[in-house]
Amino acid sequence: MxxxxxxxxxxxxxxxxxxxxxxxxxxxxxxxxxxxxxxxxxxxxxxxxxxxxxxxxxxxxxxxxxxxxxxxxxxxxxxxxxxxxxxxxxxxxxxxxxxxxxxxxxxxxxxxxxxxxxxxxxxxxxxxxxxxxxxxxxxxxxxxxxxVQPLSFEEYLQFETAAGTSPLDTSTLFSRYLTYGGMPGQFDIVDRTQDRMARFLDAIHDTIILNDVAMHTQVGDMDLLSKLVRYTFSTSGNLFSTRNVVNALTSAGRKTYAETVENYLKALESAYILSECEQTGIAGKQVLRPQRKFYPIDTGLRNLASNFAPKDLGAQLECVVFNELVRRGYNVTVGALLKGEIDFVADKHDERLYIQVTETLASPGTYERELAPFSLVNDAFPKLVLTTDRLRLGTTEQGVRIENLVDWLLKGWS
CATH class of the missing domain: 3.40.50.300 (P-loop containing nucleotide triphosphate hydrolases)
Known part of the structure; x- marks a missing residue:
């Protein structure tokens, strides 16, 4: 250290x-x-x-x-x-x-x-x-x-400078940020290997679960709580169904109830380790019983749940964007359309922003799929696609802005 x-x-x-x-x-x-x-x-x-x-x-x-x-x-x-x-x-x-x-x-x-x-x-x-x-x-x-949230990517770069570590390009640092998250204590580790980062994040995870979840909630089944954390983290960005979780656990021989699952989810939210993102109906869609997604507060903790398996990059990018929008003061929901959805609807006062997040727009099919939902929204609020691409950026003929995600994260805001 x-x-x-x-x-x-x-x-x-x-x-x-x-x-x-x-x-x-x-x-x-x-x-x-x-x-x-x-x-x-x-x-x-x-x-x-x-x-x-x-x-x-x-x-x-x-x-x-x-x-x-x-x-x-x-x-x-x-x-x-x-x-x-x-x-x-x-x-x-x-x-x-x-x-x-x-x-x-x-x-x-x-x-x-x-x-x-x-x-x-x-x-x-x-x-x-x-x-x-x-x-x-x-x-x-x-x-x-x-x-206070874990470090934004902008703050992460400032901590890298303060730590005096060997200079790396922004793209490499973003990949590291995406993998290991933004907990400030990582900069006190001399050699941030995956093994050391896993131990660092595991200690944080255990402390949160024991001190900030279990001590404040009647947790009768710590094993069930651990399984729920692993499930919600590794499937973040997907619509969550309490009934499906209960059925899956019951099928695996773990009898539980919807009320128990909901209580544990509320406890995780109260410990600030997990955030709910509820559906909202847009462009004529009525949502009587909104579903929701969950996003971990930190991608490092998210990836710890899957042993840093190199997959689900799109879900990791969504997690970073969701937390950044919250950091910037937006109320964030999932935009439910008559057909399909928009990843995020971000509201702040009288401002609204529609956002799609994707790893790449390189293939024609992906480009059309990511931009298509915006054609169903007829209001004048800004529409934005965030991607890791460096090509095909700018504004489309339909007024959709395409930006590099890292550049967007580093834009100044107050």
Whole structure:
């Protein structure tokens, strides 16, 4: 292992700076090991430097050494009262709690912190239960969520530069990003062989399943949960049928129920490791009972489920595009047509974007198949095909834009 590689993640840091010194509780959420702790520590170091010391800094990393094994609200309140007594009362006390969900009844203390005029609070959590409806009610809406994802490809290239690794061309780096994903901790591995990356990703997977899924849900069958994770990851991009999954498991001698499968899926979503993408009807199509697809938060975790088998490149590309659209603030659905579908319908405010994702448009049959669904959509919203090709890019006579996927990922956005 090398020293921790850190590159600034400007979009998240700007968001934190925007809400600094406000009464809002800053809640940093995201899948475990996506960079929340590093983001928080960078802010701790920045404010410590500005204040000239740690007197007005309360920082607890709850999965680190030196904290109680079973922390609760009483312990947290006692620690905070001591910090308030020691702080310079002419300045705010900055409170940073990393992985706050490990503290039993922590929300009771945070609610009281919210009423203190000279406390600026930042917490991180790896499970959506951190922002449960109960907490939202307790805080009266006075919080802001900053959701962090694994590295975008743009950020991945910045981390490659910060790590000082041997220069590789963008195409090779994208292939590596597609295979092993964007978890920042990989840049602390000196030699990122497939074996080492598999062990790295497997450790993350196991920690998420045990700490952020099983501990927050009544998981009565860990083997079933593991099989469901493997299935949803390896078939991402396909329409999902709970009934088919239940029937397949039952046929294999594993009796289960639709309710159990749905509960486990919700638990995986709450741990931010899996996202649902529901159908929406377009161009006259009515969807009374929408089906859905699932996409893993990271292609590395997805490929781990299939032992990095070199297949399903199209599904991997879809996964990258889906997560990038979410990162850019879009609500993403699958476009259901009277005949066929459009991979993604991305909505943001009054903006809409129709997107098809394909590895290549090189063959005439593929070109026609990928563009045909757009002819059924008569509105004026932009239509886009993303491909790994470098040829035949531009805008068609029908107004469909064809872009290289890597170039699109590296386009600036705010």
């Amino acid at each position: 090398r020293l921790q590689t850190i590159a600034h993640r400007d979009r998240y840091e700007r968001k934190l700076a925007e809400y600094r010194d406000s009464q809002d509780i800053k809640v940093i959420t995201g899948v475990r090991r996506c960079g929340k702790s590093t983001l928080l520590k960078l802010l701790v170091d920045q404010i410590t430097s500005e204040l000239g010391g740690t007197r007005n800094i309360f920082y607890r990393k709850m999965d680190g050494f030196g904290v109680p094994l079973n922390p609760d609200a009483e312990w947290l309140q006692s620690e905070l009262l001591t910090a308030l007594e020691m702080a310079d009362s002419s300045k705010p006390l900055y409170v940073f709690i990393d992985e706050v969900q490990t503290i039993r009844d922590w929300e009771k203390v945070v609610r009281r912190l919210h009423t203190h005029p000279l406390v600026d609070t930042y917490i991180t959590g790896s499970n959506a239960h951190v922002l449960s409806s109960d907490l939202a009610t307790l805080l009266g809406g006075r919080y802001v969520e900053i959701h």
